[in-house]
Amino acid sequence: MDQLAPVQSFRPAQLRPAEAQPAIYILAGLPQTCGGSFDYRADEEIYGEEEEAEFVYKVVSGAVRCYKLLSDGRRQIGAFHLPGDLFGLEDRDRHQLTAEAIVPTKVVLLKRTSLDTLAARDVDVAYQLWTAAAGNVRRAESRMLLLGRKTALERVATFLVEMDDRLQRHGFVDLPMSRRDIADYLGLTLETVSRAMTQLKTSGALSLSGARRVRIDRTLLLRMMEADIA
């Protein structure tokens, strides 16, 4: 008897295209409490670099920053994770970044071992894991273009458009993170971020009501972010 699962595609038709499958639905069908849920206070560490990767995490509410440090304190934030995002997925047994809550944050934990077992049984789960990882690659590729080749103004414009997309209140962006976090995400200093915001405000691309409450003009910002040829 054939021990293989019935032949089907690794990319089930109902899941294509990936665009129709935003992060918030990833593993939506899994029991949400494989490892329970947990609340973190602002600035509390969720896991540290080089800690054993026992769980995979999904943001329910709040926001998370994942970063690496150099020995002299320079910090690079690799990703912000917002509600619906999966994070802490590793191919090795240890985390590669440190994860911290930015604001009070609720996450659900999924035991990694049970996820592996599930992925082995269920093509959809395996495909969703693959999609999450491949999506991370795609976003990382765009970030590398930004970090390696864009000006400060282009970086900040790109960042605001990204946040507008991900926070899904188009035109109104309520930033959970500080200027320092933004700076460490964009490879700039907080002063440069602040100056770029002022410059964008002056040029009419955004207006502020409180430093973290931003009303943006997408059309203008898109023009300033020096879109790649894509």
Next chain:
Amino acid sequence: MDQLAPVQSFRPAQLRPAEAQPAIYILAGLPQTCGGSFDYRADEEIYGEEEEAEFVYKVVSGAVRCYKLLSDGRRQIGAFHLPGDLFGLEDRDRHQLTAEAIVPTKVVLLKRTSLDTLAARDVDVAYQLWTAAAGNVRRAESRMLLLGRKTALERVATFLVEMDDRLQRHGFVDLPMSRRDIADYLGLTLETVSRAMTQLKTSGALSLSGARRVRIDRTLLLRMMEADIA
């Protein structure tokens, strides 16, 4: 009757840890000619950004650069691919970067649709795809730290150590790519790369016999790359 495959882990024991599974063995068991093999001349395009992602590629010999462009010509190389590396894996239906051969290069092509079918039947294949993607994420995270926070000297030192690791002739690095390629990989100009090489030569961390034939002192370079805390 249970339609699921027999319960087993998504991470088969014999594949752990990921370190023991270098890229050259990824999908080693697949028929190497699902879509045939192909030779590219130096600087020949393999696929373009936004082209349909019909194949996945594996480098047999030579070297490949994958990059993004901004509309004014600024270029960021997202990755170099060396013999054994898999590339062109996408979660969407279109490529996100342009791929070009750096030197005369042989690749094998794997039809993406057959890979999807295989992944759906065979947990090992699905796991290997996942590993390849997750490995890309890990490397991208280190590159973001480099691009966002390291100095020119640290970047070049890091690059040489990476190439020493990947070309596996420890101490002797035979670079297939030009200074311009290195610059676009590290987010620098070719002049800055050249000056950093000279500086490393002066400090005794490397010696050159021809611009692309480098003898390195790993210990000294490791000290200069400002290791992250990991």
Next chain:
DNA sequence: CGGGTGATTGAGCCCGCTCAACTCTCGTGG
């Protein structure tokens, strides 16, 4: 031995960084 490409070196400039002062916001307590 030329011709051409790639690499190195030099001179000067500019964007983003550093250091520092000031402002705004907001929570707390009198």
Next chain:
DNA sequence: CCACGAGAGTTGAGCGGGCTCAATCACCCG
């Protein structure tokens, strides 16, 4: 209700690392 303090954000002045522009050098090919 206001005063106060602390943290976050903004703004300013000046510096410097890496960029730009340009000349020279090295190494292959004929």
